[in-house]
Amino acid sequence: MHDKLLNRINAVTRRLRAVRRWQLGAIVAFTGALIGIALLSYAESHQRSGTELALGLLIGTGILFIIVALLARSSYRNPRQVASQIESRYPDLDQRLLTALSQTEDKQQPLGYLQQRVFKEVRDHARSHAWGDVVPERRLKWSRILGIGATGIWAVVLGLLMTSHPAQQSQAVASRIEPVWKVVVEPGNTEVERGSSLVITARFSGLKTDTVPSEAELICTAADGSERRIAMKRNLADPVVGGFLASVDQELTYQIEGVDWQSERYQVDVFEFPAVVRSDAYLDYPEYTGLADKRVEDTVRVSAVEGTRVKWICFVNKPESRGELVAKDGERITLHSDADNPGALSAEIDLQETERFTVKLIDNEGRENKHPPELIARVLANRPPDLKLAVARDVSVSPLEELPIAAEVRDDFGVTQIGLTYLFADQPPQDVTLAESIGRGEKKQVDHLVEFERLGAEPDQLLSYHFWADDIGPDGQPRRTQSDLYFAEVRPFEEIYREGEPPPGGQSPQSQQASQSSQNAEQAQELAELQKEIINATWTVVRREGNNPPTKDFSSDVLLLMESQAQAIEMLEDLAETIQDPQSEGFVDLVRKHMQTAMAKLTAAEADDVPEPLAPAMVAEQAAYGALLNLRSREFEVVQSQQQQQQSSSSSSAQQRQQQLDELELEQDENRYETQQQAQETQVQEEQREVRQVLNRLRELARRQEDLNKQLAQLQSALEQADTEQEREEVERQLKRLREQQQDLLRETDELAERMQQPENQETMQEASEKLEQTRENVRQAAEALQQSDAAEALTSGKRAEREFEEMRDEFRQRAAGEFNDSVREMRNEAQELSQQQEQLAEQMQEVDQNDQPGLRSGDIREQILDTLEDQEERLGELLQQMQETVEEAELAEPLLAQKLYDSYRRTKQRQIEERLQGTSELLDRGFDPQAREFQREAGEGIEELRKDLEDAAESVLGDETEALQRALGELERLSESLDEEIDQSTPDRSGPTDAQQQDQQNGQPSDDGATQPGGEPSGQPSEAGQRQATAGQQPQPGEASDSGERQPPGDNQPPGQARGQEQGQGSGQTPGDPAETSPAAQRGNGGGSENRSQGENEARPNSEGRGEGGALSQYAANTPGGSPLTGDGFQDWSDRLRDVEEMVDDPELRSQAARIRDRAREVRLDFRRHSQEPQWSTVEKMIAEPLRELKRDVAEELVRRSAEKHAPVPIDRDPVPAEFTEAVRQYYESLGSGN
Template identity: 55%
Template structure:
């Protein structure tokens, strides 16, 4: 019974194999038939031999059939697979056949039940035809297709086999001697080396009905006698034969030969346009640089110090009649022949200014170079030495003080001498501090001035400056001097009496009116001294520069003004000692005025030095008129005013050190140390402002759309109920507009902070205008004037968008947008070229099928024309970017120039033109070759632009790494607040937090391993935390808001009053609160008091938390990830606003669902993106991290709960 069952299953497997074999035969035969049909036109035209082609295809078909037979014989040998197919056809077996097959493999005797299963299967095989598992209809169909396709294949092969004989017979029937009227193009011609050549023969005889001789060939004969034959083809039914020479490298002769006719012999000469093959630069540096001369090979860009002798050595492809370097201004420098090579030309240039030359070449035949090379020489100026003085400011010293003067000097080519020059009691002194400082080295110098040894007395003036001597570009000694600084000798006794502090305002310094005027006059006199010194310092030689006359005139005018003020001061003094000081000062000022007038009239610089001495004497006299007693007080505000005399500002340090009875509120003055680099901090501020402007513009646009809709609804409202509903919505929009106004004020405050005031002054003024429009929109909404609100809102939207674009340029860099655009254009060109190739291929297929019409041809030509135009625009943009990036981004300019030059060498535009011309003449195969060469050139251009873009755009991996580290800290800060806000009995995380997203709990190794940012953090951040432990704990000490900087008032978020505002009822000053003394009337105040000061939701840390999340959004490149970070920040802001409006504790389950959980998911996705991009070998990449679909999230959540509870 088992053998019978096995035989029936084997028979079914045999039917499966037979059906597969017949299907494979049909497939092979159809493919060979199609291939033969495609080749048949070429065989009939004589391009391919028919007999050998038919034999090759037949052999290929036989081999494929043998392979198919082997595959078929090896298939369906597994009885289980066959049984499974039978079970599928006969479901009534209910897996009994598979069970019986399994029992056959066992060597033990079958039991009763096992025999019963085998018996039932055998009965089923007798009652049913298992062969129907392979239906008879399919067997007949496969047999028919296999047999029919084989017959069709044999027919096509036969046509190929006999095609040669028919052509030979056709040739034999034609006349052996036929008089043809033929026009051969291009005849005798010249071709540029490396270009292609198309030879056509147009037969003009009408007696033969437009026929052409068969088997025509293009015979090429080189100068050495070598012969090459190319078969000529007929273009459709036109009486034209054509031949294509892909590349012409040497001169040759050609002739068209046919069995019944041959043409004359024509010659093809080869020429070359003059071109630059390579250029070297020989640099002869000036002697003062102490640099060895060098030769830079194969370069078109050099940079050298001013005064360097540059020799361009240009190697050309052939001798030329003339070679010139043409500057942008039109200046021409002729190149002369060099002894290095017959084709080498040289030109010597002295590098004084940066120059850009175009190489113009003309050969003996008058041909000019088609692609003139650009040679760029950038001059590095020999800048004066850099003098950086430590604590560079004016000061006051005592007569017994030791005054240290320290500085750091640097020069790129070395310093001969560094010294200190000072003037004291009318005598000038110079002290040499260092000599022969090495090239490119920084040298620290210092000197100690001992005023006791100088015999200093109160109210004397010590003026000093540093100088450094090096060799200038002219090879002569050059002296560089720093600004002049002053140290006035103060009296031993200065009396400071404590006065009553005003309610607010800066600290008070009260002195006598004459003392105050003397202070101000002394400051003016010091400015006059500095101005005179600057004029002297800028002079070279004994005569004044032309541009210095205005400066001397202004100094003279200021000195006259000082003299007038001195006369006013003289009327107020009455003691004899002060009158004597005034007389001495008046005489010094009058002497200075006389010397300045002499210098201005005589055009001499020596009088300026004498005038400087007189001005210093006048300043020393004014110092003696200063007051000795002051009445001062300390206020709770820091003195931010820039008014007052410089002496008063210098004396502020003394005031701060006085031990006054009124204690300072230390909680308001303690500041957080700043560890960020100034440039990085400025870039971060730009990104923050840009992000805020982008958000404000988007929200204003959304509000404008809603206002426009409500305006239409208000006009269409007829019933009072409808109008009331519209007015209610307008009120809601007014609240949103007011919220936008508050955030505009917050951004304006940030712009006006000390660290941003200078860089963002203009933007701050623009923002004030924008704020006025935002305010007018809110006011109009309050008045329910939708039309006016929409008008003001539109103006605000446009201004915000304009400011956003300006800051985007500032934050993204000078060339980022240009490189992104050029990379995108190159990729688009590459994609369009691929589409063009596909279109050409389809057109060729239509031609072989006889379906070709004129529309595809016209479409292809239009695409090629458009492609050439876009390529030209891209190359023009590359040239402009190269010129702009030479100074700021030399690496980018170099990479771009290499890509540009390579694209020109590939002659992409010419290849596209050849493609169009060849298609127009009907040489489709040759056109495909030219198109492929153009496509390769465009792909190379795209790759080169991407490489150049990396020089400024950088790598996205570092941004992801920093974002991940920031998200870790943001998540931890939020979760700490959520845990602290829960009752003591529920200190564990909520179930949603414990279980979380199942994808987060499935052994996420990245949470423990993670990237380096997870374990070690950013170095700069870790140092910041070590420097300020209070920040690491999540907040500022003593209740100061996180993120509060110098000069920022202690205010709450969103324009709300600060808790420490003494004018707010119910608020107390920090540090003065006592237990049980707080008011319970305001629950939000109580909640904030119970929360950590840096809590992001209920505490004062929201602004810093939101800013850091905004930084994450700016660092992410993915639009999807940026959008998610933006949504989290918007939700946090909404909860914060709702918290302040309702003064109730937040719903922590809502915070978990809307903020905490999306934040953890964002962190997870950023980590996966970082690990995917970094692809480090040692990274532990988690497996199966696809998120759980939403429809199964609850089920998986319950599964993990049950799994954790042990059920």
Template identity: 40%
Template sequence: MINRELNYQLDRVDKRLRMYRFWSGLGIVLISTAVLTGLIYAYQRGTGNPIEGGLQLTLGVAFLGSIFVIAASFFTRREQHRLAQKIEARYPQLDSVLVTALDQQPDKSTGHWGYLQQSVVDKAVHHALVHDWRSLVSSKQMGFARFSAVAGIVFLIIGTLGLNSLPANRIPEKAMPERSFDDVEIGNPEYDVTIEPGDTEVEQGTSLLVLARFDDRLPPEATLVYTTEDGLEHAVSMSRSLDDPLFGGRIESVESRLKYRVEIGTQRSSDFQVDVFTYPLLLQTDARLLFPEYTNQEEKLVQDVRRVSAVEGTKLTLMCRVNKALATAQFLEVSEEQKEKISLSPSDSDSSIYETTFFIDRSRELELHLTDEDGRTNRHPPKFRITMIENLPPDIKLIKPTRDIEVSPIEEVEMAASAWDDFGLQQVGLSYSIPGRIEKEISLGDTFPAKERIEVEHLLAFEDLDAEPDELLTWYFWAEDIGPDGEVRRVSSDLFFAEVRPFEEIFRQGQQPEESSQQQQQQSGQNAQQAEELAELQKQIINATWKVIRRETRNEPTVQFEADMQLIVESQQSALTQVQELEQNLEDAESLAHVERVKQEMLKAIQSLETAAKESSISQLQPALGHEQAAYQALLRLRAREHEVVQSSQSQQSGQSQQSQNSRSQLQLNQLQLREDENRYAQQEQAQTEQEQQASEDRQVLNRLKELSERQGDLNEQIKEVQAALEEAKTEEERAEAERQLKRLREEQEELLHDTEELQERMDQPQNQERMAEAQQQLDEARENIRQSAESLQQEMLSQAANQGTRAQRGLDDLKEEFQKRTAGEFEEELQDIQQQAQKLVEEENKLAEKLEKLRSGEDPASNSLRDSGEKQASEQQLAEQKERLKNLLEKMRETIEQAEESQPLLAEELYETIRDTRKADPEKALEATDLSLQRGLIDYAIEQESLARESMQGLAEGIEKAAEKVLGDEVESLRRALSELEQLNEDLEGELARAAERDFDPQDGRNTSGDNRSGDEREMSNAEGTSSEGQAPTKEQQNEQDSSTQQPGQQGKPSDQSGKPGGSEADPESQQPGQTPGQQQTPGQSNSPGQSGQPQQYQPSGEQQSSPGNSQSGGDSKAMNFEPGGIQQFLNNGGGAPSSPFSGDNFVEWSDRLRDVEEIVDDPDLQAEAARIRDEAREIRKEILNTSAPPQWDLIKQKIAKPLTELQNRVAEELLKRTAEDAQVPIDKDPVPTEYEAEVRRYYQRLGSGE
């Protein structure tokens, strides 16, 4: 059954062709008859011999020829495929779309077209509307045909009149001798013919072209006759060449040996033999994996594989099933560095299987080259990828403490860490030491499972260690696993320091020293500062040595070992030189003793380091580390026991603060409120490289899962269609076409299988193993279902293939949802940071407001702080800090929006709306005005401006809180956002259509020149629904009346209070009329209340008005979303907003991207497919507009874009209502009302509801 619109277009072309055939055929017949008449006239006039019945002959030929032309032109059956082929030849850009559309058949059970079928048909119809297929016969050709017919009639009339004017029997008839044909012999002439290619061989399944060449004469016809192995004889009529003296015939598919000959009448050629051969071909490759013993994994068989990922040391056996016996089979490595050849040998159990075994010691790319016994090679060598997964060392992460600490001699420190290993941990422990006294190793557990992160902890009591002040304890966690060599491998964490401090340290604010004693204090301070710097340098040397120790885990040092050791030696020598300089400035005997100990330990460390570098000895590093730690502990004893803090300059204080910013001393120093302390607000930015990489990997996996799921879903639908086609096939041609489609599906399913293997390989990378271990198992199951589906297709078990494909798609969908949640989680930390910044911003603003109130009231209560009265200067300083905080917060939000656009559009949208509202309020300007007013003493005006800034900051914080609620984004929220986007898309499109209608309106007669395509019923219903002229709004009485009619149970008596404000009553789904779409029941000003429970939530954003199709809104609280990547960037850079014109303006890309967002937001495949179809249609129309530079065809846009987009909006609204209205009676899986009856059905239900 052909689509009506497509059938109509083909009928137009067919009529055009029939008229052309009629006129051209009539012209040929009449002109030919006129020529015949002229020849008869010339013969009779020249010879004088009249031809009996000549006139009747010409007229009879003309009459019969005309009857034949009429019958052939108007009474023959239309050949649709031939007609389609002509159109395809005329318009190559159709690319077989029309032929494919003609082959489609609706589903027998439903009578409806499938989405892909409808898409192909719509594309063909669209092309017909744009290009007018009737131009297949140009006007010039049609005119020439008509002219030839008229000319033929004129010439025939002239010839008939001339022939009729000749006198009968002008010359006497001559006696004609009686002729006899008895002496003529009729023989059977032999043709001299050469048959090509004679005896030959062809590849199995290909065609064979047979040529019969003639030397002189050509017979009228020739026949190719061939006999297959089963004895059946087939005859093929050979075609004559127009250029050469030969006939040609083709055998379409040679599947087995056969004999053929050429017959010319009764003459027969010799029989020729055709043998078949096949090229070597890989049918399937299976991989058997025997893992190393330490992995505790069982032997694994992976079928039909092209990519293999396994841990290093795995024994891999590749078993290749081929189609024939081979002379050689080998893998060739595709690499610049390696050119290894791996030979395969026949299997003992099956001669069609060739296998090879090798250990995986590196990643490789291999090509399989096959050669048969006749020397033929496989034409397309398949490629294989072997990926070696490293046996990763254990991963240790510290939980607490995560930095160097200071402890008292009686303090107890809780130490905890987590560890993970890809094949299981053997032991986890803690090691700590105090140089010269204690060195201890503690085991915290052994034999842990693979790919599970475990946590261990230990309570370290310094009192039990007899720790003394100024001692140093170094500690680190370690974990052991089995390395690739089968031996135990130990990995250590970073080395951390615990410095034992005295029980108390005194901090006080000192007075500025007198001129006489300042120099002495400065000298003392310089010695203390130099000792601190030396201690910090020595700590870096210790860390560098420890880093080398952790890296050098093998017997032989790495290539960087020598250079790194040289650097450490130079650093230690530099530290020793500085110690010697410090020694010259010291006079105290105890300090000199400590320095002497430092020098001795440094010299010993240098000696051990030089030995390690010279002999490339890793074992010398541990003694060197011990001496370095002892030197560091001696440096700690140089610290002063009492700290006198004098802030003489900002630079000095800044330097001291930086040196001890991580120490407990600094925490106590920060408790002192010094007058000159500046900028207490400092935002620390931590590196997020690892998290960003993980988020990027998750997004990449998510995108591939989406693609694989969609492709598997499309294949499942096509499998069902091919299955139906095979069951309904009645002719060999139909079955052959279905078989071709089935072969294509097998190839696509195998390609999908290999793409799944590529995703498996990505998930098995070391950086993804820990996070994606469970997901990888799920993907393995989905991959197995895909393989089984491909195998079932190979065996033509289509029902089983469809079922297995459905299970595979379901598994991929589950994985996709899991990764969607995972990508959502990546923004949790960023949102928490943003929330904390926003809360800090609001808190500081409230404090600022209190200070300004104190300034106005003259109150300045006494403070326990050390600072003097200076509230005004402090307020000015706080204003500057607030502006900096606000700037940083908005910039952080902007970065989050850009990162979240793809994976978390709901979050990005909410943050975008929050930034937009904040920019409108412009708190930065209010803060600047507050600062300026405060400087000029205008306290009242400063308080007024500050209140505006505080209000906008509170709104900013509330918007961030609202965005945090949507970070995971459930399905209902996705539908709400999709509906909101569709409403805005429809509004943009309807606004453009309305502006186009206004431009085409004729003011003289009041008619719209472009035509109002709506039916009278639709216009009537538009008025009945209460839609008014553009810019008009319902009256207040109408609003209240409608609010009360749609009020929820339990909310009576307050319709006026709830109308027109957020949080008001929602429209009850049960009060909606059956003919009404879900998006049409809310009056302007109504919105859902987030706090309502037990009631269906409205599915349009709060504060937005619902616009009906065809009527764009103005005013009110409606907000143009304009939410797309370019739109966000444009807005943040102070972009503007003009009316959107997707087709006649420059907004098509933005409009199309927003429709693409809808396609990605919704989860329903049907809704996604419909959104994709509308977007494709819009793109084609837009392309046509740009190519032809013609104005848009608004009628076509209404039919192909506006109307389907409105229907899609209604479907999304209906789906949302199903999800949100638990108790509402809504139609489930209801067939939609046919388009042509929508107006009547809507009017019927409105009358039914009104009681008419």
């Protein structure tokens, strides 16, 4: 029973195996057929025998057939697997077949009734149903047909392969070449970077030189199916032919074909390094700024206030790349895929300080970006409000006086409120709000009138006051900025001043010596001055500390305050011993009480290391000072000094009484001198330098954008006229080059915008900065259009950018040069050209007289003279018309200029120069040459006088040009030295001065110390500019430290106790929390405040020199490896100083030379940054260093020409010797050479 059931199941198993065998066989056959077809093509192209290939295919396919038969035979060996398919086909079996199979596993056990019944039902079902239908006949038939058909196809392909043979011609060539010579194709199969060039060569070996093929053809087939044929030529006598692909932008295959031979096909794959295609910055400003968030597209540098959250969005060429931002200190920030910008990586950063990040990318193949770009985020500090005291000082007032005080405030992001706090006598402090909600960048002046009568003031009372301004700090919390503390002392109604006898022996007291009637009052006055310094010092510490944790200098400063207060108490005790008046003793006791209270508060502040007790300490200190005022004298005896000296800040009381003392009619004459405000002048010069720098950059940007627009217009026309694909590709390459130049222009526009947003420029250039932002958008659109090869749109945007650059350039030109500078300079140059042309006319008329023989030559010269006279007359009329218009325009703004121009215009009209020129022309035309020469001489004298008048007028407006040339010469010397040092360090074999330098030294070129005369001898006399500078009080030039004792506006950088300004308008807002540079060291003694003020001024000055003309910091940076002008960090400073030179010189040719040198240096710098390779120093020497030395030499010659040293033996010109004197000059030099 069991065997019969298995036989039924085995029938189904055989059908299943048959289907599988035919299906697997068909697959093998089809695979073999495909392989055979490929081998057939290979045999034909590679000259291989098909029989060998067919035999290999037959063996391989036969092995596969055997494997298929074995697999089919070994399949379905488990009856239960087949039974499952039968059960699936006939569900009515209801698992009885599987049950029966399970019962047959143990053959020794007899079957029970139920088991027999199951077997019977299964057997009956097998008889009544065809189990073979589990594998339908149709399926079996189609699998058999498929297998047989595939095998037949395979057999046909195999037969074709066995009978295939290479072409007879190819076989003949192969049989003839292969044994004789060989071709090596390089680089063969290779991989190159997209856009790079590729050189393909075929080298022949085994052939004689005269039999090597001289040419071949390179056939390149791109991935898109396009084909290109390039001729390959033989290189000289080498057995090599080569071809060049300028740019490989996609994958391709190539093959080399000759007259009777061809190479195999090679594959060229293309890869790309990961790169940043574009970077955008999204700026999320803090709420307190009131600025709307913005996105700056296509930029690598941004400037934003501290606390801004910047999101760098880097669009990469390979979206699968990974990246990170690497800071200068090594910090790494991972770039993540940006959800809002597919294909971009982004990272967000909170700006607290200026950051520079390098973008590092890596793709899936491990390639890193070749030239990582640098992203710069410059932080603009949220500075405290700029609080300037317009009307504020220490004063002495009467009890009925009204004291006006005023302050001016401005803040980059607005001021919430500004006010005044004053403390009068023993009353509590009073706050007065003067203005609220001052807008961003708005400058507002507030004032207040202190009415002492309303306050109930009495003599010897004290009012202290200071201004304050509230804004929002970087942390988003309110911040208060406070000014210096000022005092108003209520004086008695009656103070007696008597004139005393001058000191014997010519002794000179300090400015005015007060001889008081009481020694006690004098000691009280000194003690009051010391107490006042203690108040100022305490106030400085209070402002510095604010509500922040104590600084590191807090303890030492408080100790010094305690020491000063203790000294004041000792002086008070000394004073108390000499006082016998009961009323004065009461004042002394009151002062002692307040001083001890202040001392206790200072001790508590030092012990607990907290600043809170300082405020009540100040109240006690001011009360002590107010009580000391009661001990002052009411009667003074004064004398006038023969020699006026600088007043120290300790004698503030004398300063307060200056007005009363000046009203006395003293017998001796006063000797008054005005002290120059050097700090203010230096600030003005620095502002002018910044304007010049911006103007120079705008001029350059406008010029470069104009050049780009011209090239774009030409390329647009060329693109429209291009007929062939090669012409269009050439235009596309040129557009790509212009796109890179437009990108560079965009980067430099960002640099200019960053410069204009610097704190020192925000107030003066805010409007221009907003205009530049609009211009930048046009530049960016032009670059984007070039990226898309849209020349028309790029030209449109470029034209808009060019126009806006020119408008801003003209605006800054007026700001830098003044309203009439350009017109005056133009008129002066025109007069100089007229004078030169008139001299040439005189020479030509003399030549006409010498050539009195009639002829064509004489007639031509006469006609030329007549044309020149007509041109002279026209140009002179235009010049006089321009002078008249300038006089009308400058009558109100520049009356001195208008007067000079009017006088010159009137004298020119009186000389009748136009009539003289017209008469010269008429007389010469009629042949009256002597009379014409006389008229021409008079006209020349008039034009010469006009030239002198205009040069004098120009000097009154433009200044003495020799001073600017001297500064330019010194700057050029330093620029040349720094560049030569870098070249020397980079090229050790370069020893000794170059020929140009030796020539400069031999010719006596000037150095920093001044110009030298030709021949190497220094000029013996200074120029007029130098004399004026020497006699003007030795005023230092920009970049030099001032030794004057001028005090600066007080600030947080002053030490505690340092005296601040007493004059009106001296005072500034301070930053709470700024650490003091020095400890409060000068609290005691007379004159200490003055010494500290001078010291603080000298210490602060180097900070403003760093960007001055020829500052020491710039020189040091340029002389260090990191400050190298071309390859180091000193390039920006070096370029700026060269821009300064360009603005200092007036000659267009000299300006052009400086601009060309700077452009070449910029190109070298760009190449260095792009390719990270050192420049070719020989090229740098030739293209930059030598022209720089030539420019220095030309400036030196121009300086000596314009100098007042008339005896200087310099060449006025280098014109050749006139023809009539050539022979005489030759004989003269021959006689010199012969020694006769």
